[in-house]
Amino acid sequence: MTETEVSATERAQEAPEREQPEARSFRATLRSAEIDARLAGMVIALAVIWVGFHFMSGGTFLTPRNLWNLSVQTATVAIMATGMVLIIVSRNIDLSVGSMMAAIGMVMGLLQTDWLPSLIGFGHPATWIIAVAAGVACGALIGGFQGIIVAYVGVPSFIVTLGGLLVWRGIAWALASGQTIAPMDPNFRLLGGGAEGTIGGTWSWIVGIFACIGIIVLQVTKRRQRRRYGLRLRPLWAVVTIGAFGCAAVLAAIGFLNRYYLPPAIAERRGAAPGANIPLGLAIPVLIALGVAVVMTFIATRRRFGRYVYAIGGNPEAAELAGIKTKRTVAKTFALMGALVGLAGAVQIARLNASVSSLGTGMELSVIAAAVIGGTSFSGGLGTIAGAVLGALVMQSLQSGMVLMGVEAPIQDIVVGVVLVLAVTVDAFYRRRAD
Amino acid sequence: MATVETTRPTPLVELRDIRVAFGGVHAVDGVTIDLYPGEIVGLVGGNGAGKTTLIKTLSGAHEADSGRIFIEGRPVTIENPRDAKALGIETIYQTLELADNIDAPGNVFLGREMTTPMGNLDSGAMEDATRKVMGRLNPNFASFGTPVQSLSGGQRQSVAISRAVYFNARIMIMDEPTAALGPGETRQVRELIRQLREEGLGIFMISHDIHDVFDLADRISVMLQGKLVGTVNKADVTTDQVLAMIILGKKPDEVTEKELAELH
16 A cells, blocks of 8 residues: 555545534534434424414414313323333334233222222222322333343244233233223322313412423533533533523413313312413323423433443444343333333323223324334434424324314324324434434 | 563463354364463464454353363453453454444443442543543544444544553453554554553454564464464564464474465
8 A cells, every 4th residue: 555545544534533614504503502403303393283283273273272182192102102212222112002001001990999999998098099009010010021021031022012912902801801990089080181180370380480490400510510520511502592492482381281271160160250260280191291201311311221221222232242231121121111101001091080901002003103203213222202202292293183174084094104104214314314 | 572481470361271162163172372461462363263252251252161261360250241341351342342322431431330429320420531541542532422323443443442441451352453444543553552561451462464463462372263273472483484373273383384485
């Protein structure tokens, strides 16, 4: 090799390190501000969908009532989608979540109607908490069981959970011989939302203010931590913009949803002056979903377990050689998924005020679709919790919007299917260009 | 140049009579080699000679069927990579086993993350530590916040080596350390390997490249078809003699002038 050839090769190899001025596009600006371009894109897509439906449905979409309903309808899928992200990130899949929900729902239902009343008496105040705890524990057990077969026995997760899809649905039926189990405990029913299961206007504002404080504290501590080590700081304008935008979005959402009022009859029954507007406030299932999203984001980004899940998805061999207990980590993702199914199941049967063996039929597909629309990649290692929650919101918005427009169910399926494939295609296209 | 035949107490590593078979094929067949502090042992041989398999028994990636491993004279069992790391053995694989979707500090600390008292990942401390190690190894490195997927071969190599250096490896295993690199980066990595030897590490270096081996190694162990042909001091042999070991399986005192001439 001649001298010129050597230096040419060296230059070619060092080139990627240098900043190319012409490549400093909008994308680069986003990167320097550490704004997730994919997430930003999804927020924009969601805004387009909402505004589009608003006009196409004759102004019925962007109303407090519709968005409030939308938030409640999204909660169940959103809760499960956060777990599905970690499953798919680690290069697995869980097809059993819908069926699992039915089986766990049946256990929680029977606890309230048959088992607990004979133990601690009917209408005991602890009924709801025992039922929820049992549901979450049941889910963790079922999920963990499937996860152990996947991780330690080495059966592909597609097969294990496809089996689970059949088995748990069958068990749900067998538990009550196919009967509908109702009614649920009154306290338990609050988990499902509805006119009762909300926290009211004042508390919604308090939650909103705490959320804003949380956003600010997070930004400040992150910055302080990096400064302590003298590391490069995110530009101040970006911090302020993101913080301000986040707080404004939270407060605007609360303000908007708080304009959905109790029906006058119920308000008056609760002792409100005739004609007074009593806001429902945030629904409890929505608070649960938001809480789950925050906790899961924390687990995914700030805990070893989350880091390992992403490492396994990025390069399973490397994770193993780095000394990570990969099998245990994978089994844990399934247990966590199961626990979230238990929680989502509680919300679902509380909303229905009944447990049926057909609960959650087909829901595995909505959950997987939400995660995938949210940017989770089947090739593993990529995906965010926030993305999955937004994905769930996009899916539900499409469905809700089309219902408002009077689109027939089969056509709705076509649209959702097309959007799913389109979202992944666009994502893959941009990902290839970014590399 | 470190002298090879001085008074030697106990070797840092002794692999004694190691055997590994894959379904009747003897990938490694009764190999015994050792490694002293502050030396580089080049492990050479053709494809399928068993070099990588042998070394995997030391790095914990693969358990030996039989044989014993001694670290500083003490018999040890290495069942998985965690055991190896606990003994101060760090491995840099040919394929640079990195999690592509995670950034450089995340990869350096993978499996051994720094945490806050609450048990949360301390990403600031990890980035700071990575910057310090990297400042020594590759001062040009600047991509601390991006997934390592987007890095060049040399940068990825720097990340892999930083990991070994940060955790104070006493024994380093390098499988084809320069195979993925361009000429400039190769020079850089060779310099780094010498520097690590000066610091007293023992290094096993697997390589196809006879020039790499002659440039860096103090001793050379040659394998052929799972067996050890022999271990020689680099100073005592020519490249042709080592080639004869690799190709013909004959030690320098067994090979004829005619056979040496026919190698070319």
